[in-house]
Each structure stands twice: as structure tokens, then as C-alpha cells.
Amino acid sequence: MAAPFIGSLLGWRAEPWEKHNKLVPNIADASHTASMDHALGVFDQLNVSRPDSGGPIGPEKQASGMALEAAVEQDLTTALPQLEPGVGWIVNRGGRIHSFRQYSHLAELERELAQNPTLRSIFSGDYATHPDVTVGIDDDLPQPRLHANVSCKFTLRSDRAQNSRQEALVMIRNRRGRSPHIVVVTVEPELARLASIARGMG
Template identity: 45%
Template sequence: MSISMAGDEGAILEDSLLGEGDVPAWLPELFAWKPTTPKNRRAVENTLKRNNLPNIADGSQRASLSIAGHLFERLGIEKVVSDDAEEADDDSLGRLLEEAVERDLSVSLSRECPHTAWGVRRNSKIWEFAQYSHIKNLKDAASRYPDVEEVIGGDYLIDPDVTVSLPGRYGTSLRAVVSCKWTIRSDRAQNVRHEFNSPIRARRGRAPHLVAVTAEPLPSRLSSLTQGMGEIDSVYHVAFDLINEAVHEYAPLRSRKNEPTQLDHWRKMTRSGRLRDYRELGGDILSD
């Protein structure tokens, strides 16, 4: 994680946290080649000329395989894992990404603002923060009165992946909510929107910065998060520069008529600022 600072150097804080290709130093440890399945084996072999695939790629999508393969090649990823390894399981990788983002933001924010009592945590309850403290009363009432639970539903039961908070006049104030998605499928995109609808609607006070962090390689999948009317403030990619490079080099043999290409998706998201470099996240939280 890095935060750009003003000055002649255009200084980058936390150089020690940057790895090869300007990705966070912890990121390559999460990357690995995983086994193919009978369903995707032919596509993987035809596209990558090998019998395993990147653990960020959709094995049935040539574009996903090509872009992810480029990233793995640039980073020199050689680790191959079995089906039962953490690096082959999206749920486990999602947890590992959460843990890495929690550590990263904690270090970066503390070094940038050492006299501020930043709270960066995983699995906080939403009602622990001042803007949402009233939700605890709703939860307690719902547990006693089923009719209340039926009316308000379960939206108050959100457990954010990573939260960033600050002490405030009326208690601990929630500054940012970070949803960590190792990869994105259409159902997961809708899950993030649902997660963020409740903090928007239920707040009593200032809304937190609502963002997603992902390693998804396919721009058309990323666009499912960047589109919409504001449930998600921004999406941050942990390997932004390398994906940018791969997308510009990826040239499919053909594209479907009247459909945007992967490069079209990428340009639209990045030019609008809806998709950003993960290294900008700390600075965006500070300036929010």
C-alpha cells in the first residue's frame, strides 16, 4: 500500500510494501496456478499452453485466462497448488485478501497520520459505530418481537469485511467500509451492492466511504461493480498497472458485434475514476 505525498519527490509512502511491478508485496504470495477441471481443461491448454490456470482466472473465458496469464508471467508466478490448497479456493482467498488489506491499511494510515487513532479491523459489527449504534436496539427488538424482525428484515445484520474508523465526538465514527472480493462473478457483484445499500439507508450521520477491493482480471466483470447509481463509491484493483498492461496487449481474434471490448470496458472505468489503483485507497480515505 502506498500513499502519494506532495513534494519534489512525489514521495511514495510505504515503499517496503510495494513489490515487483508496483503491486503490494503481499499480493504475489496469494497468486498460484491451480488445477484445471474437465470442463475447462481444453480452453486452458489452448490459451495458456499448460495444464493449470491462474487462481484469478475464469477457466471458461479466454479473455480472463489471457489477461491473468499475462499478469502471472510478468510477476514470475511459479507456485502450483492442489485442489485443496487455500490458494485454489475463492472463499479462502477472499479471507486472505481481507487480512492483507486490514494489515496494509493499518500500517499505511498510521504512518501517514501517526497522531490519529485509526481503527482498521475485520468482521466488525455495523452497530459498533456511532452512525449505526441505533441498529443494536433494532436487533434486540427483533429478537424479542418476531413482527418487528419481519418488518425490518435482516439488512441491519451486515458484517463488513474491513472497516476503517476514527474516534469522534459521539463515539467511534465509521470512515470507510472495504468489501474484499478475490474475483467477481455476477452474483457476487450484486452481493456488494446489497451490502452497501444498508449502510447508506440506515446511517444517522455521515456516510462512510464505501469501496470494493478485488483481484478480478476481466474488465467486463469489473464493470458490473463500477456501474450503477452510487451504492459503491469506487472499485480498487490490487494489480492495476499490470492489468492495464495486459488489457492493452490482449487482442481477441474477434469480438461480438455491437458489444464493447475488454479494452472499451477498461477505458470507460478508468477514465471515469470508477476503477482505481489500490495504491490510491489510503489517500482517498484520508481526503474523504
């Protein structure tokens, strides 16, 4: 699926520790040569001009992830009914997976854990995830079915890649019924970091 929103997320940021307060692509790891090279290539292909030529300043690091989540939510909300009209699509940011049919049993588990500190220390949160964006389908049953879980990572460092993979494993392991599609959306330019998700090396 195309990402028409990508242009609104790209821009430049200043790295104060670089000589002369250097401007770098906001998707790049300024300390990583390959990341910088690939990011500059992406910006060149997408015609993202530098600020001194009228180019955009990117969102602050803390806001980048939230901006990506909002853009993905909006895009899926618009695109899915066009691709498959008649399906009861439910697209939301955040939320809990136990609101979906395959994971409704986790709500009961959560209630038990709230009352039992010993059990709570054993499970240690390994039973639940907090999705960035969920895609559900309302099929006229008491609870909607989770069709896809979308993990939004503006860039990938090793811990972020591992978080996405771990979240996917938890969702696959704890489901009852059909597994949802597991999706990662990122603007990460470095190929080795992208490969780490599929290879489980993150």
C-alpha cells in the same frame, strides 16, 4: 494505494475438469476466455512463474477470500498511521457496524427484532451488513466513527459484485451522520466484471 501483499495471494490451481488437469491462474475463471487472457497477462506482468519453474500454488478457493481480508487488514493497519500519523485509526476484520457511531441505532433495532418475529420477517436482515474489513477513527467520543467499509472479493462473479453494491446501498441508506467511504478490493482480472460494480450491473 499500492498493494504490496498481492504477490502472496497469486498462484496456480489445477482445474480437474480441464484436459490433462490444466493449471490456471487462481484469479481466473477457467471457463471464460477473456478472464483467462487477462489473468495470464497479470501473471506475466507480475512475473508469477509456473509451478514447474518454481512458481507458487495458490491458496484453495475457500481460503482465498480470507487471505485477502487478512492481507488488507494488515496493510491498512501499517499504512494508515504512516500516511496520517496522529489519527486514532482502528482497523479490524469482521465485526458489526452498530459498534460505530453512525450505526449505533441499529443495535436497538436488532434488540427489538429479536423479540418480535413479525418485525423480523418484514426487515429480513436488510438493515445490517457484516463488513469484511472496517476502518474506524477514535475521535474521543463514546463510539468511534466508521471511516471506511472495505469489501474484499478475491474474484468477482455476478453475485459477488452485486453483494458489494447491495452492502454499500444498505450502509448509505441506514447511516445517521456522515457516510463512510465504500471500498471494494478485488484481484478480479476481467474488466467487464470490474465495471459492473460501478455500473450497478452485477
